[in-house]
Amino acid sequence: MELDRVKKTIEDLRSLLGERLSTGSSILEQHSHDEAYSTPMQPDAVAFPESTEEVSQIMKVCTLHQCPVVPYGIGTSLEGHVIPIHGGISIDTSRMKAILAVNTEDMDAVVQPGVSRTQLNEELRATGLMFTVDPGADATMGGMAATRASGTNTVRYGSMRDNVMALEVVLADGQIIRTGTRARKSSAGYDLTRLFVGSEGTLGIITELTVRLFGQPETMSAATCAFPTVDDAVNSVIMAIQMGIPMARIELLDEVQMKGMNTYNPDMIMPEIPHLFLEFHGTENSVAEQVETFNGVAEEFGVSNFQWASKEEDRNRLWKARHSAYYAGKSLRPGAEGFVTDCCVPISALSACISKTKELIKEYGLIAPLVGHVGDGNFHLLILVDTEDDSEMQKAKQLAADVNHIALEFGGTVTGEHGVGTGKKKYMHDEHGAAYAIMGSIKKTLDPDNLMNPGKLVSIN
Numbered sequence: 001m002e003l004d005r006v007k008k009t010i011e012d013l014r015s016l017l018g019e020r021l022s023t024g025s026s027i028l029e030q031h032s033h034d035e036a037y038s039t040p041m042q043p044d045a046v047a048f049p050e051s052t053e054e055v056s057q058i059m060k061v062c063t064l065h066q067c068p069v070v071p072y073g074i075g076t077s078l079e080g081h082v083i084p085i086h087g088g089i090s091i092d093t094s095r096m097k098a099i100l101a102v103n104t105e106d107m108d109a110v111v112q113p114g115v116s117r118t119q120l121n122e123e124l125r126a127t128g129l130m131f132t133v134d135p136g137a138d139a140t141m142g143g144m145a146a147t148r149a150s151g152t153n154t155v156r157y158g159s160m161r162d163n164v165m166a167l168e169v170v171l172a173d174g175q176i177i178r179t180g181t182r183a184r185k186s187s188a189g190y191d192l193t194r195l196f197v198g199s200e201g202t203l204g205i206i207t208e209l210t211v212r213l214f215g216q217p218e219t220m221s222a223a224t225c226a227f228p229t230v231d232d233a234v235n236s237v238i239m240a241i242q243m244g245i246p247m248a249r250i251e252l253l254d255e256v257q258m259k260g261m262n263t264y265n266p267d268m269i270m271p272e273i274p275h276l277f278l279e280f281h282g283t284e285n286s287v288a289e290q291v292e293t294f295n296g297v298a299e300e301f302g303v304s305n306f307q308w309a310s311k312e313e314d315r316n317r318l319w320k321a322r323h324s325a326y327y328a329g330k331s332l333r334p335g336a337e338g339f340v341t342d343c344c345v346p347i348s349a350l351s352a353c354i355s356k357t358k359e360l361i362k363e364y365g366l367i368a369p370l371v372g373h374v375g376d377g378n379f380h381l382l383i384l385v386d387t388e389d390d391s392e393m394q395k396a397k398q399l400a401a402d403v404n405h406i407a408l409e410f411g412g413t414v415t416g417e418h419g420v421g422t423g424k425k426k427y428m429h430d431e432h433g434a435a436y437a438i439m440g441s442i443k444k445t446l447d448p449d450n451l452m453n454p455g456k457l458v459s460i461n
Contacts (some may be wrong), residue, residue: 001110001269003052004172005065005067006044006067006087006088008065008103008120009045009061009062009067009088009089010023010025010044010045011067012064012065013045013058013061015279016054016057016058016061017047017048017049017054017058018151019232020047020048020049020050021046021047021048021049022045022046022097022105023044023045023046024226025026027046027274027384028042028043028045028046028273029042029064030075030140031043031072031082031084031090031092032072032074032083032084033075033083034075034076034077034078034079034080034081034082034395035075035076035077035078035340036077036078036079036083036337036340036421036423037082037337037339037387038080038421038422038423039085039090040058041083041085041092041170042084042087042089043070043087043089043090044067044087044088044089044307045086045088045089045090045205046072046089046091046092047090047091047092048092048094048096049091049093049095049096050095050096051096051220052168052170052176052207052208053176055091055093055170056175056176056203057174058089058091059170059171059172059173059174059205060174061359061450062089063172063173063174063449063451064081064086065088066193066449066451066456067088067451067455068084068086068087068088068089068207068451068452068453069088069089069090069091069172069451069452069453070083070084070088070089070091070140070187070201070207070350071090071091071093071142071146071201071453072090072091072092073093073113073114073139073140073142073143073146074094074116074138074139074140074143075117076135076137076138076139076143076215077143077147077406077418077419077421078340078342078419078421078422078423079182079355079415079418079419079420079421079423079424080422080423081146081147081200081201081419081420081421081422081424081453081456081458082201083127085422085454085455085456086454086455088451091205093112093114093142093205093207094113094114094140096112096113096114096142096207096336097114097115097116097119097140098112099111099112099115099120100112100117100124100208102123102124102127102213103129103182104131105325105383107129107183107213107214107215107376108165108211108212108213108443108459109124109192109210109211109213110143110208110209110210110211110295111139111141111208111211111426112141112142112207112208112209113140113141113142113143113145113205113206113207113208113209114140114141114142115140115141116138116141116168116187117131117133117134117135117138117139117140117141117144118206120141120186120211120355123334124213124351125282128215128216129214129215129216130213130215131163131211131213131214131215132153132156132157132217133149133151133153133154133157133159133163134151134152134215135149135150135151136151136152136154136245136323138370141209141211142207142209144160144445145160145164145196145197145206145209146161146168146196146197146198146199146200146201146206146331147160147200147417147419148161148197148198148417148419149316149417150252150373150376150378150416151249151417152248152249152279152319152322152371152374153247153249154376155247155249155250155284155373155375155376156246156247156248156249156281157211157248159417160197160198161194161197161198163211163212164180164193164197164209164210164211164212165180165181165182165183165184165193165195165209165210166178166179166180166181166193166209166415167180167193167196167206167208167213168206168207168208168212169196169204169205169206169207170204170205170207171203171204171205171446172204172446172447172448172451174447174450176371177192177204178444179192179193179195179265180192180210182210188456189316192381194414194456195442197198198287198419199457200336200420200421200453201452201453201455202443202447202453202454202456202457202458203283203442203443203446203447203452204446204447204452205252205452211240213342214306215313216360217281217282217283218282218283218284219247219283219286219287219310220248220279220280220281220283220310220312220315221278221280221282221291221309221310221315221318221437222249222277222278222279222308222309222318223277223278223279223291223301223306223307223308223309223310224270224275224276224277224278224305224306224307224311224318225275225276225278225298225304225306225307226270226271226273226274226275226303226304226305227273227274227275227276227298227301227302227303227304227426228273229274229360230252230254230274230275230351230354230355231351231355231380232274232301232303233274233275233276233301234251234252234304234347234350234351234365234374235301235343235351236297236300236301236303237250237252237347237374237375238278238299238347238348239253239300240293240294240297240298240404241258241347241375243400245290245293245294245297246280246281246282246290247278247279247280247281247290247294247375247376248278248279248281249277249278249387250276250277250278250320250373250374250375251273251277251278251322251371251372251373251374252274252276252370252371252372252374252379253276253277253357253371254274254326254354254369254370254371254372255272255273255274256329256332256367256368256369256370257325257328257329257369257370257371257382258270258271258273258274258275258331259369260276260325260329260330260331260369261321261325261328261333262320263328264324264326264328264331265321265328265329266406268317268321270307271304271305272437275316276374277319277322279292279315279319279343280294284455287334291308291326294430304460314363322371324372324451325369325382326338326340326382328369328383329369329371329382330384331367331382331384332384333367333384334384336367336384336385336386336459337383337384337385337386337387338383338384339382339383339384339385339386339393339396339397340379340380340381340382340383340401340418341383341400341403341418341423342378342379342380342381342383342411342415342417342418343378343379343380343403343406343407343412343413343414343415343416344376344377344378344407344412344415344417344418345407345410345411345412345413346377346410346411346412347374347375347376348378349377349410349412350372350374350379352381352410353379353406353407353410353412354370354372356406357379357403357406358370360367360399360402361381361399364395364396364398365394366383366384366385366395366396366399367383367384368381368382368384368399369381369382369384370382370384373416373417373443377416377435378416378417379416380402381399381400382400382405383396385401385432398448401427404424404427405427405430406440408430408431412430413426413429413431414428414430414439419457420456421456421457422443422455422456425456425457425458428457428458430450436458439457439458440458440459440460443458443460444460
């Protein structure tokens with residue numbers, strides 16, 4: 001970007017925000033990367049707005065000077081979403097963290113984008129309600145909506161696509177719009193809320209969200225169990241779903257990941273064969289019935305080593321171990337970095353897709369533990385690489401590309417929840433065909449100057 005435009009943008013924004021516009025080296029470095037293994041690039045400045053009106057004013061300044069803008073939540077994204085590859089201004093929403101309303105009777109909440117999911121659930125604790133989308137990281141609500149996050153609870157409660165009811169959004173020209181309502185359904189026109197959920201900051205900046213809540217279940221029971229093969233684990237889940245067992249979480253960890261779990265969590269050693277991590281929600285009687293029915297299903301597929309956890313501290317310990325899968329996987333090769341990728345296929349194709357993936361891992365001579373939200377057909381690879389070894393990095397990138405193409409062959413998608421960013425953009429035409437050009441047309445209509453997170457998700461002419 002031209003230095004003169006950068007200088008004018010920073011001058012105008014400093015007049016607007018004062019010390020809440022930063023050009024400090026540590027702040028710029030923080031906003032130069034996310035959790036992906038992508039080349040960091042620093043913004044020219046970072047703005048810290050405290051209201052929707054300030055976000056609108058920032059956008060008007062940036063549009064005036066044709067300065068790129070990248071929204072930033074907390075930086076836990078996994079495909080380079082928040083990297084300012086064209087410089088410009090990072091808009092950090094961390095100071096917009098108010099819970100504006102909790103409507104207990106209607107079971108919804110209104111929050112600013114900087115509110116984290118754990119902050120919201122802490123606020124809800126005494127109400128008997130809960131927000132259910134759990135991607136693992138303590139991400140912000142705005143970032144979760146922008147990337148259409150999901151996670152371990154999705155099989156029962158849905159992803160952000162299903163749980164965001166309405167939005168307030170600032171467009172590229174500074175216009176403030178509202179999409180959706182607090183009504184549980186509507187037939188009134190285009191579903192603009194779903195357009196912005198998953199748009200990754202390329203169409204506008206989310207400044208307020210209305211989200212769906214659920215009642216905290218009377219009883220929760222969690223378990224781990226082992227299977228001889230990945231096929232056995234997946235097939236037990238398919239049968240359980242077909243039988244209508246309303247499982248809240250169903251997580252698959254392969255034998256390589258289980259080896260890492262044992263290394264990283266020496267206080268909970270488990271057999272190094274494929275495992276399911278499960279959770280059941282409901283009344284005491286309904287949970288007992290769910291557990292009994294799943295036991296019967298799993299026995300047909302050689303299940304073993306059931307370990308149950310009903311007390312809250314035991315359940316938390318179990319799921320803490322699952323959420324530490326990234327670090328557990330990295331423990332298999334100390335000093336290596338994790339190159340992560342994900343895909344999602346129809347659940348009936350999951351075993352075959354995983355089998356082909358594991359053949360490729362062996363062929364490339366790589367270590368890549370696998371975890372999956374098996375009830376959704378979504379799985380993740382953590383490819384462990386020496387980033388200084390060009391040959392090894394090339395193999396990792398090729399493996400990730402191959403997995404994406406395998407997913408498409410099975411009628412799936414190149415990303416179930418990581419999103420597109422820069423990392424998956426190259427596969428978008430393969431997945432969407434002519435519809436990808438329509439996305440570009442929408443982008444050009446809402447952001448004609450290509451200022452909103454340019455270079456991500458979609459291309460415009």
